[in-house]
Each structure stands twice: as structure tokens, then as C-alpha cells.
Amino acid sequence: MSAALNTLTGKFFDGRSPVAAPATLIWSGSMVKVIGATIAKDYPTSALKVSPRIGNAERFVALPDGAQLQCKHHPLLDRLPQEGKTEGLVAWLEQRWQVALLAVVIVFGGLGAGYFWGLPAAAERIAAEVPIEYERQLGDYAINWLDENEFFKASELNEETRAVIASGFATLIRGLPMQAHYRLEFRDAPGLGPNALALPGGMIIVTDQMVNLSKSPEEVLAVLAHEIGHIERRHALRHILHDSVTATVAATLTSDASSLTLAVSGMPVLLAQMKYSREFETEADDYGFALLQRNGISPEHFATLMERLATQRPERTAGASSFLSTHPVTAQRVARARQAADRLWIDSTPPSAAE
Amino acid sequence: MSAIPQSTGGTASAPRRAAPEARDLVLRFSGSGAEYFRIWIVNICLSLLTLGIFSAWAKVRKKRYFYSHTTLDGTPFQYLGQPIPILKGRIVATIVFGAWYLGTHYFHKLLPIVAILLIALAPWVLVRSAAFNARYSAYRNMTFEFKGTYWSAAKVLYGWGLLALLTLGIGFSWWQQRIKQYMVTRTSYGGVNAEFAATGGQFFRIYALSGLIFGGVMVGLVVVLGIFVGARVRSPEDLESLSSMIIVFTVLVYVVYAIAFAYIQTRIGNLVWNSTQLGPIKFQSSLRAPDLIWLYVTNALAILISAGLLIPWAVVRMHKYRAEHLTLSLDGFLEYFEGNPASNVQAAGAEVGEFFDFDMSI
Numbered sequence: 001m002s003a004a005l006n007t008l009t010g011k012f013f014d015g016r017s018p019v020a021a022p023a024t025l026i027w028s029g030s031m032v033k034v035i036g037a038t039i040a041k042d043y044p045t046s047a048l049k050v051s052p053r054i055g056n057a058e059r060f061v062a063l064p065d066g067a068q069l070q071c072k073h074h075p076l077l078d079r080l081p082q083e084g085k086t087e088g089l090v091a092w093l094e095q096r097w098q099v100a101l102l103a104v105v106i107v108f109g110g111l112g113a114g115y116f117w118g119l120p121a122a123a124e125r126i127a128a129e130v131p132i133e134y135e136r137q138l139g140d141y142a143i144n145w146l147d148e149n150e151f152f153k154a155s156e157l158n159e160e161t162r163a164v165i166a167s168g169f170a171t172l173i174r175g176l177p178m179q180a181h182y183r184l185e186f187r188d189a190p191g192l193g194p195n196a197l198a199l200p201g202g203m204i205i206v207t208d209q210m211v212n213l214s215k216s217p218e219e220v221l222a223v224l225a226h227e228i229g230h231i232e233r234r235h236a237l238r239h240i241l242h243d244s245v246t247a248t249v250a251a252t253l254t255s256d257a258s259s260l261t262l263a264v265s266g267m268p269v270l271l272a273q274m275k276y277s278r279e280f281e282t283e284a285d286d287y288g289f290a291l292l293q294r295n296g297i298s299p300e301h302f303a304t305l306m307e308r309l310a311t312q313r314p315e316r317t318a319g320a321s322s323f324l325s326t327h328p329v330t331a332q333r334v335a336r337a338r339q340a341a342d343r344l345w346i347d348s349t350p351p352s353a354a355e
Numbered sequence: 356m357s358a359i360p361q362s363t364g365g366t367a368s369a370p371r372r373a374a375p376e377a378r379d380l381v382l383r384f385s386g387s388g389a390e391y392f393r394i395w396i397v398n399i400c401l402s403l404l405t406l407g408i409f410s411a412w413a414k415v416r417k418k419r420y421f422y423s424h425t426t427l428d429g430t431p432f433q434y435l436g437q438p439i440p441i442l443k444g445r446i447v448a449t450i451v452f453g454a455w456y457l458g459t460h461y462f463h464k465l466l467p468i469v470a471i472l473l474i475a476l477a478p479w480v481l482v483r484s485a486a487f488n489a490r491y492s493a494y495r496n497m498t499f500e501f502k503g504t505y506w507s508a509a510k511v512l513y514g515w516g517l518l519a520l521l522t523l524g525i526g527f528s529w530w531q532q533r534i535k536q537y538m539v540t541r542t543s544y545g546g547v548n549a550e551f552a553a554t555g556g557q558f559f560r561i562y563a564l565s566g567l568i569f570g571g572v573m574v575g576l577v578v579v580l581g582i583f584v585g586a587r588v589r590s591p592e593d594l595e596s597l598s599s600m601i602i603v604f605t606v607l608v609y610v611v612y613a614i615a616f617a618y619i620q621t622r623i624g625n626l627v628w629n630s631t632q633l634g635p636i637k638f639q640s641s642l643r644a645p646d647l648i649w650l651y652v653t654n655a656l657a658i659l660i661s662a663g664l665l666i667p668w669a670v671v672r673m674h675k676y677r678a679e680h681l682t683l684s685l686d687g688f689l690e691y692f693e694g695n696p697a698s699n700v701q702a703a704g705a706e707v708g709e710f711f712d713f714d715m716s717i
Binding site: 011013014015016017018019020051052054055056057058060066067068070086087090093094095096097099100102103104106107108110111137138141244247248252253254267 | 385386387390391392393394396397398399400401402403404407410412415416419420423424430431433449452453456457462463464494495496497545659662663664666689690692693694695696
């Protein structure tokens with residue numbers, strides 16, 4: 001073995017004083033000798049601990065008496081006992097561009113797969129396992145908050161109108177898995193305008209403005225079928241799962257650039273939320289169309305109501321435009337409703353024969 | 356002791372015996388974006404594959420990288436932190452963050468409990484994290500030390516914090532000054548405690564000036580927006596054009612916020628460092644707000660355009676800038692600092708795994 005491979009030079013620190021002394025370490029198998037201006041001592045090799053390699057930095061050799069030798073990276077260092085067992089392997093991976101490239105592929109592939117497939121699938125599975133009763137408190141809190149802050153006032157619809165819609169609603173939910181958990185509520189909401197909401201736990205609220213905008217009970221039922229879709233497909237809980245996971249992952253990955261988190265980690269979270277929201281709306285639409293068809297109501301009613309809603313839009317304020325931003329474009333939804341109406345009507349029982 | 360030649364490795368300085376003239380200790384960060392990129396992506400990949408568990412090991416790797424590539428007077432710093440306490444801290448942080456998230460977003464009944472827990476735990480987390488980071492930061496085979504107690508931290512955090520509240524925010528500057536003073540003066544190296552000379556008045560001048568300027572700019576922006584809306588919006592159809600204006604306005608607010616943030620960061624950063632002294636060592640920080648704004652903006656753009664791949668480059672760039680703008684001058688001998696058996700690196704390494712070893716800093 002050549003002398004150069006057995007010897008390395010560095011700076012010696014005794015641990016008592018910050019002053020460095022140049023020193024040489026000579027390795028001879030089971031023993032090492034450290035020689036310098038302030039030291040000449042033998043140590044058993046097995047008592048040494050070498051810090052892991054990191055980038056191009058100097059490394060630290062811990063000596064058993066509390067002293068330390070600092071030196072540039074040297075092949076001999078990798079033959080001495082290491083401080084950590086696994087870190088050497090990580091350091092080896094970090095030095096290779098091929099590995100870095102593979103890591104980029106795995107990270108982007110993994111994140112992409114999680115975003116498009118893994119997270120939605122996992123959230124759906126988990127939601128199916130969690131009883132909807134657990135959401136009830138959340139929904140009650142939301143409706144109380146909306147009532148107390150006067151977003152909602154008592155409905156001014158007459159008994160007869162409400163009874164017609166309520167009985168249609170009861171027919172719609174008959175036999176559905178969540179049947180026992182539904183509650184239909186009417187509210188006057190001048191600020192919110194024509195709208196319907198599905199709250200966690202099974203409560204569905206339809207505003208007086210929505211009922212007044214409709215030209216027939218079937219149109220209101222078309223909107224309620226969409227909200228039933230949100231409940232049956234457990235969108236509230238899946239939303240919570242999506243949001244918390246994307247926020248955690250984004251915060252973890254961008255923690256290095258923490259001073260910029262607002263721009264850097266906020267953006268992907270926002271984009272993900274909007275994507276998942278639009279998907280839920282489409283899913284609820286599809287569910288609603290199929291449910292209507294089973295009850296002998298044409299999805300065409302949904303299309304006409306959406307069109308009327310869209311013509312009203314410019315007169316309404318910020319609340320409405322933010323509602324629409326997380327929803328698919330109206331024209332698309334209308335087109336899909338008409339498609340469903342054409343397609344489903346062919347193989348469905350005619351309205352007169354339903355029930 | 357003074358007979359030992361004062362060799363300092365990288366910069367070959369001649370031995371000195373008599374009272375030396377003050378000399379600069381150069382702080383240098385020698386990391387590179389390309390090198391750190393590999394470390395960063397490999398560690399993210401391993402964290403992802405282990406569902407986040409490896410992230411504690413990844414943090415140690417990253418800390419090691421930045422410590423070891425930062426040299427003062429030619430000698431690198433050494434990071435000694437171990438992954439397990441960091442993992443513990445992360446698990447606690449995840450639970451608390453999760454409870455907070457659920458509390459603010461969904462279960463509002465949970466919020467008071469989480470808030471009380473956070474308030475009760477904050478001084479403890481502050482003290483333990485500072486102690487952890489000091490204990491496991493070493494320079495020249497001697498570790499730093501942070502001595503703090505729960506009550507002393509609570510007094511500063513909540514005693515002076517309450518004062519800031521009662522004075523409707525005027526006391527905020529004095530609160531901030533007390534916190535910095537607490538963190539600095541309780542830190543020691545080689546048996547020497549750091550001293551802190553900045554006053555609350557100096558903090559107040561910075562906060563008040565930036566508050567006035569940026570408050571003024573914001574008021575100006577709102578007035579301009581108001582005039583614009585008044586002139587343009589005549590009928591409900593015009594509201595459509597309003598939404599694009601709101602976007603422009605939001606961007607402007609964000610820009611003003613970024614400028615204010617960078618300005619306060621530089622001024623407070625400079626004040627804190629320039630008022631700190633560690634025995635014979637004085638600090639001179641010369642951060643400039645325009646530089647920081649440029650760095651923030653270009654870094655943010657680079658990260659967005661590269662889908663995050665330029666994060667390592669941005670972080671290295673920021674470290675380089677900060678290292679280049681901090682100068683240390685030594686007026687005396689390094690022998691002023693004396694290690695003890697507890698402060699050497701080996702001792703710090705041996706006690707790893709103590710139950711209350713805990714790190715929750717980012």
C-alpha cells in the first residue's frame with residue numbers, strides 16, 4: 001500500500017481551545033497515529049468515527065479523547081469506522097447525476113400519479129369506510145353559522161310549493177344508501193341568489209331565489225339531484241382529505257424555499273383544489289342525470305335551469321362569480337345535460353310509467 | 356496558551372503574540388447549486404418513497420451541507436443533529452398542524468383547545484429547539500450552547516407580548532427587541548455569552564418608518580383603485596372589467612407586501628447582527644433591501660417557471676448572498692473562547708436519544 005493512501009493531513013482541534021494545529025494522521029491497520037505541533041498520540045482505529053461525506057466539504061474525524069481532526073476528503077477516510085451506517089449510501093447516491101435524474105423522474109412521476117390517480121382513489125376508499133354520521137357536526141356548524149350571520153333567512157315560499165318539492169325529493173332519495181341521513185331545508189338568501197348547497201352529513205339547502213327562478217318543480221329536482229350526488233359520492237369528506245394531503249405535501253416539498261411559500265407552495269395547492277372541485281361537480285352532474293332518469297325526469301330540466309341561471313349572472317355580485325369559478329363552464333354542463341337527456345331517454349322507462 | 360501558533364488553516368496568517376490588531380474573519384459559503392440539486396432531489400425522492408419518514412434524515416443531510424460548506428476564517432461549521440429527535444419534532448408538529456388545520460377549517464370547537472395547547476407549549480418549543488440547534492452546531496470542535504427556561508421564555512413571549520397588545524401594537528417593537536435579546540444573550544460559545552446592544556427604540560424606528568411608508572403606498576393604491584372604479588363602472592356590465600382590475604390590484608398588493616417584507620428583513624437583520632458581540636468578535640451585516648427584493652422576485656420566478664427544480668439553486672444563491680454580507684472581526688485572540696468537557700463534539704454525540712431532545716424548527 002502506498003504511503004499517500006495511509007496518510008492524511010488536516011487541522012487538529014483538542015476540544016478545549018478553538019485554535020487549530022496542523023496535524024498528520026498515519027494509518028497502520030489496527031492503530032492510527034496523529035502527529036502535530038501539539039500532539040503525538042496513538043489511537044485504536046476502531047475507536048475513530050468519521051463524519052459522512054457531503055458535497056465537497058471537509059470531513060471530521062472524531063478521536064476517542066474528544067479531540068478532532070478536520071481534513072479534506074481522502075479515500076482513506078472511507079476505510080475508517082463511519083459515524084452513521086446508512087448515510088454513506090445516501091452520500092454515494094447524491095454524488096451521481098444519473099441517480100439525480102432518476103430521482104427527478106420518480107419524484108415527478110410519483111407526484112403526478114398521486115395527484116391524478118392515487119390521492120383521488122385513496123380518498124374515495126377512505127370516505128367509503130367512514131360513516132357519514134361523523135360529518136353531521138360539521139354540517140350543523142355550517143348551517144348555524146350561515147343562519148347566525150344572516151346569509152340565510154327563513155324561507156318565504158308558500159307551504160304548497162315546499163310540499164311539492166319535498167315530496168319529489170323524498171322520491172329521489174328513496175332506496176339510496178344515504179337515505180336515512182338526508183334533510184331538505186329551504187332558505188331565503190338575497191345575498192347568495194339562486195343556489196343550492198349540499199352540507200356535510202346529508203343536509204341539502206335550496207334558496208328561495210333558486211325555486212323562484214325555476215319554471216317547474218322538475219327543474220328544482222334536477223338541481224337537488226346534483227346535490228344528492230355530492231352527498232352520495234361523499235364529496236365533503238373527500239374534499240377534506242384532498243386538501244389536507246395536498247397542503248402537507250406542498251409544504252414539505254417547498255420547505256427549503258420557505259420565505260417564498262406564499263407564491264411557491266400556495267399555487268399548486270390552489271390549482272389542485274380547483275381541479276378536484278371541478279371533477280366533483282362533473283361527478284355530481286353525472287350522478288344527478290342518472291338519478292333523474294331513474295325517476296322519469298329528463299336532465300333537460302337541468303340544462304334549461306342552468307341556461308336561465310347564466311343569463312342572470314351579470315346582474316349578480318362577487319359571491320356568484322366565485323361560486324362559478326370552481327364549477328365547470330356552464331355551456332359545457334348544459335351540453336352534457338342535453339347529451340345525457342338524449343342518451344338516457346332512449347333506454348329509460350317513459351315518464352308516465354315511472355313509479 | 357498564547358505560545359500555540361495561531362494557525363487557522365485556509366488563511367495562512369503569521370503567529371501573533373502581542374495584542375493583535377483587529378482582523379476580519381471571512382465568512383464564505385462554497386456550496387453550488389448543481390451539487391446541492393443532487394442532494395436535494397435524492398433526499399426528496401427517498402422521503403417520498405418512505406412516505407415522509409426519511410425527511411428527518413434528509414433534513415440532517417441538508418443541514419450538514421450548509422454547515423460544512425460555510426467556512427469562517429477557512430474552518431467549516433459542523434452540524435451534529437441526529438434524525439430521531441428531528442423525526443419526533445416532525446411528528447409532534449404534524450399532529451399540531453393537523454389539529455390546527457382541522458380546527459380553523461372544519462371543527463371550530465377544536466380550535467380553543469388547540470390554541471390553548473399552542474400557547475402553553477410555545478415557550479417550551481422555543482427553548483428546546485434553540486437549545487437543540489445550539490448544542491448540535493459546532494465550530495472548531497466546540498459546540499454552541501443555549502440556556503433558557505420555560506418561565507423566562509414565557510415571560511418574554513407573553514409578558515412583553517401582552518404589553519404590545521395593551522399598547523395597541525406600539526409595544527410590538529419592544530416585544531421583538533426582547534425576543535431577539537433573549538435569543539442572543541442566552542447563546543454562548545466557548546464559555547462566552549453573546550451580548551446584545553440594540554434598543555427597542557431602534558426597532559421602533561424601523562417598524563414605524565416602514566409602516567408609514569407602506570401604509571401610505573397602500574392608501575394611495577386604494578385611492579387610485581377607487582377613482583378608477585368610479586370613472587369606469589357606470590352600469591352592471593362594467594363589473595366584468597372590474598374583476599380583471601381586482602387581479603391587477605391583488606398583484607400590486609403582493610408586490611408592496613414583498614417590498615415591505617424585504618425592507619424589514621434587511622433593516623432588522625442588520626440591526627440585530629450589528630448590535631451583537633461575542634467576546635472579541637464583532638459582526639458587521641450589510642444586507643441591502645433592493646438586493647433582497649431582486650433575489651426574492653427572481654428566485655420566485657425561477658422556481659415557478661422550473662416547476663420547483665430550481666429551488667436548490669435559489670436557496671444556495673440566498674445563502675451565498677447572506678454569507679457575503681456578514682463580516683466578522685476579531686479584536687483579540689481566539690483563545691478567549693475555552694471549551695469544556697461538555698462542549699466538545701463527542702459529548703454532544705454521546706447523549707443523542709435523550710427523550711427531551713427535540714427539534715421543531717424548520
